Amino acid sequence: MQSPEDKRRAVMRLALEHRAQLWGFLVGLTKDPAKAEDLFQNTYLILCEKWEQYRPGTNFLAWARQVARFEFLASVDPGRRPFVTAEMEVLESAMRAVESRGGGPSSRREALRQCLDQMPEARARRVLDLRYGEGLAGDKVAEQLGLSLNALYTLLSRVRRVLQDCIERRLRIEEAGV
C-alpha cells in the first residue's frame, strides 16, 4: 500500500509532469505568460498543500485544473467572473480533447526540442524566438520583423503547424520503437 509520503510525492511529481498543460491553460486564459506563471506557481503551492484530496488513479489534470480555475478566478474582477467562466469551459474542453492522445508531456517537449533544432528557416526561428523566447506580444514581433499583424499570425500558424506535424511524426516513431 502506498504510504502518505509516497502519495504526496506522487502528487507533486504529477503536478510538475503536467506543468505544460496547466500553464498552457492559464496562458490561454490570461494571454500573458508572466501572469500565467504566477498563477501556475500559486496553483502548484495549493496542489502541494491539498495533496491528500487527490485520489490516485483518478484524473489528476482535471483536479489540478480545478485548482487553477480557482486561482484564475481569484485574480479576476468579481463582476467578470460569470463571463470568464464560459471561456474557461471552452479552454478546458479543448485541453481535454487532446489529453487522451498519445505522447506524454515530457516526450512531447523533447520531440519539440528536436524539431526546433532541425528547423531550417531562419525567419521562422526568429519569429519563435521573439514570440516565445523574449515573450513579446504579437504587435511587437510584427513590428520587429516588418510584418503586418495578420502576416505574423499567418506565419506563426504555419510554423506551428510544421512543428506540430514534426512532433506527431517523432512521437509516432518513438511509439513504434523505431
Add this chain to the structure above:
Amino acid sequence: MNDSVRFQIERYLDGGMTPREASEFLATVEQDPEALALLGRALEDQAHLFDVIRGAVPAEKRRDTTRRLQIRRLRARSKPRSGLYAVWIAGLAAAGMFTLWLAPPAWESRSRVRSPRPAPDVSVAPSVPPSEPLPEASAKRLQSVAEAPTPPPSPNVPSPPRIETPVAPRREEPPPPPPEPPLPGLAPSRNPATLTRAAVAILERVQGDCLVLDGTEKLPATSNGPLLSGQGLQCGPDSAAVVKFQDHSRVELGPATRLRECIQGPGGRQLRIDTGTLIAEVAKQKPAESFAMTTGQAEIVVIGTRFSVACAPDSTRVDVREGRVRVTRLSDGATTEVPANHSVVIAAGAPVEARPSPIDEILLVPAQGRILGTDWHPEKDAEASTGIALEAPKSHPGPLQDANCVAFTTNAEAGKTYYVWVRGKCMAKTNRIEHDAVIIDFGDSEVTEPPGPNKGLTGGLERGLFNGFMHTSGYGWVGSDSDQGRDVPCVTVRFSRPGRQTVKLYVREGPIRIDSIWISALQKSRPDDSQSGPLPPRK
C-alpha cells in the same frame, strides 16, 4: 479550414481579438471537435514553446519574471516555521529546479511587483519535499480552495453554449456598436433625460398596476410603451406584463414581480430580477450576444430557449422547457447547465445541480410528428388548435405497419401513470361509427385499456385504441374505445424507461383528422371539447 482556424488560434492566444471576436471564435471552436483539438494542442504546445525556447534566449531579453520571482521567494523569508513549511519549501524548490532545468540563470531579469508570499529559506532544493505544510501568507486565498472539489470532475460534461466572454485583451476595447434602430411603434420618452437611451423593448401588454422604474422615479407603465436601457418594471400583486424585445424574445412578468433593470449592452441583454416569477421565451441569440438574467442568488445565461424563473428573497428556481441555460450561483461561482425539462434551485447551501423537472403534461401536435408512408398527410384546418390537422382519408385494417404512421418523439417519466386523450374529428358523412378510430403505440411501455368490446384488439400490449370520434360534429376528445358512450375511462400508459419516447399514431378507421394527442398525469376525466390541451391554443 484548418489554416483559418490556426490563424484565428494565433490571434486569440496573442490577445489580438476583441471580446466579441473572441467570444464568436470560441463559440465556433466549441462546435467543431477538430478545431477544439487544435486549440487544445496549441495551448499545450505553446507552453512547451515558451519553456524550450526561453532556455535559448539571453535572460536580459526575456519579458517574463518567473525565475526572479522564485529566487525572491527563496530568499525572502527570514524565519522558518515548523510543520507546514517543509512541503512548501520543497515544492517551490522542485518547481524552481524544474524551471532552472529549462532555462539558464537569469536573476537579473526585469523586476515585477507581486503580492508577497513568505518563502522558504533554501538555496539547494531537494528533489521532492521531505515533509509538511504550507505558508500562512497565502492562507486566505487558499481557503477559497479548501473546498476544492475532489477529483476528478467528469471529463464528459457537455460543453455549454457560448456567451459573451471578455477576454482581457491587451489592446483597446472596440468602440460600442452603433445603437440599434428603434423598435417599431416606440413613442419617445416623456423624460428628456432618457431620450438618449436606447429602447430595449416594448411593453407588449400591461395588466393592472405596473410601474416603469427609472432610477428613483416610478412611472405608470402602459401597453406599447417603451422600456429603455436601465429601466425596470414592477408589477403589483394582481398585475402582469409582457415585455417584448426587438429580436422577438418575450418575458412575461407575473404578479408581484420586480424587474429592477433591463440593460442593453454590446454583449447582449442583462435583466436584474429582485423578486417574483417570470416566463421567458428567448429567441436564438447571435454567437457574440447573450441574454442574461440575474437574481439575488443566481445568474442565468441563455442563448435561445424557453424557461421560467421564480425568484424569492433567498432562492431562485429556474425551469427550462426548451433549449439550455447556464445558471451560476453568485455567492461562489458554482455553475450548472440546465437542459430542457430540467430545473435547478439556487440557494445557499444547496447543491447546484439540474434535476429532471416533473413531466406532467405532454401535448403532441401535428407539427411535431413525422409522417411515414401514405396513410397520413397534413391538412390545413381552421378548427384545429394549431391550424393544421393530420388527416387519414382511408381506413387501414389488418396488422399495423410502421411504414404507415405518424411518429412523435417526446420526453416522459418512467413509471408514472399518464392518461391519454386524443382530439380528433370523424370526417365521414354516413355510417360514422365505422370511420372514427385510431391506434396509438407507446413503444416500451405498459398500456392499460379500460374494459370495452374491442379491448385487446390493437395487436400489442403497448397500444391503445381510440374509437368514437363520431360523437361530435367537430373536434372532440376521445380517451379509449368510446363508441358505446363518451365518458368511459381513458387509456393509461406507464413508460418503462425515462426520457425520450416514441409515440406512433396509426389509422384504423378513416377518413379521420387528428388535432392533438394529450398525455397527461393530471387530466383524468375527459376534457371539454372546446379545450385544446394543457397549454393555450397555438393559433
